[in-house]
Amino acid sequence: MRLTTLFATAAAAALIVCPVLAVAQGGGATPPADATPPAAAPPAAPALPTIPKVTGGATIYATLKDSGQFTMLVKMLDSTSLPAYLQSYPNFTFFAPTDAAINALPADLLAKLTAKNDTAANQLQQILAYHLITVAVDSSKIRGAKGPVATAEKSNVLLDGSNPADLKVNDADIIQSDIRTTNGGIIQVIDKVLIPPDSPYAPAAAPAPAAAPEPAPADTAPPPAATH
DSSP: OOHHHHHHHHHHHHHHHHHHHHHHTSOOOOOOTTSOOOOOOOOOOOOOOOOOOOOOOSSHHHHHHHHSSOHHHHHHHHTSSHHHHHHHOSSOEEEEEOHHHHHTSOHHHHHHHTSSSHHHHHHHHHHHHTTEESSOOOHHHHTTOEEEEEOTTSSEEEEEOSSTTSOEETTEEEEEEEEEOTTSOEEEEESSOOOOTTSTTHHHHSOOOOOOOOOOOOOOSOOOOOOO
C-alpha cells in the first residue's frame, strides 16, 4: 500500500468533512418565546471501560509505546509501515484500541491478523490505517455533531457526538479523549477495533446476531370433553 499518496488523499477529504462537524455543533439563533420546549436530556450512558490515564509524549507512536497500555496495538503496528508515519507526520488523529478491545476480537480473526504472512500483513495495515485520520480531530469537533470523516485507509468512519457523554466512532466508544502529543497529534482511546467495510475480515468481526427466541411448545393435551 502506498501510504504517502493515501495520506495525501485522506487529508484532503478529511479537511472537507471536518468543517461539517464543526458547523453541526455551532450554536443557533435564540428560539422565540413560544418555541417548543427542548426534548428531555438523553439517559445517562452506561459506565465505559477505563484504563490508567495516558499522558501524551513526543508522537502518537511514542505515546502508545511508552504508556504500556497498548502492548498488542504496538506489536501490530510494528508489523506494518505505519510507525514511521505516526512518528514523522504532525497533527494526525489515531483511534487507539486497548489491549482488551483487541483481545475481544474473534480468536480466529486475531490469529489471522497476527500471522506472519504477506496477506495478513496487508490486511492488518489496511485495518490500522482505518484508525488514522490525517488531520487533528479533538473531542470539541465531535461533541454535539455527527458525520463521516475520511481515514488514511480511504473509507470513512462515522464520528458521533450526539450524546455528549458518550462520544463514538462507528460502534466504538471513546473511553479516553484528547491525548495530545508534542507534535500536534491526538490519540482517542476506543473500546473496539474498527474494521473497514471493504475489508475481507469485516464479516468475521461483526457481532453475532442475537438468537431468535425459542417458540413456545405446542399444547399437546387433548381438548376437554364436551358436556351436555
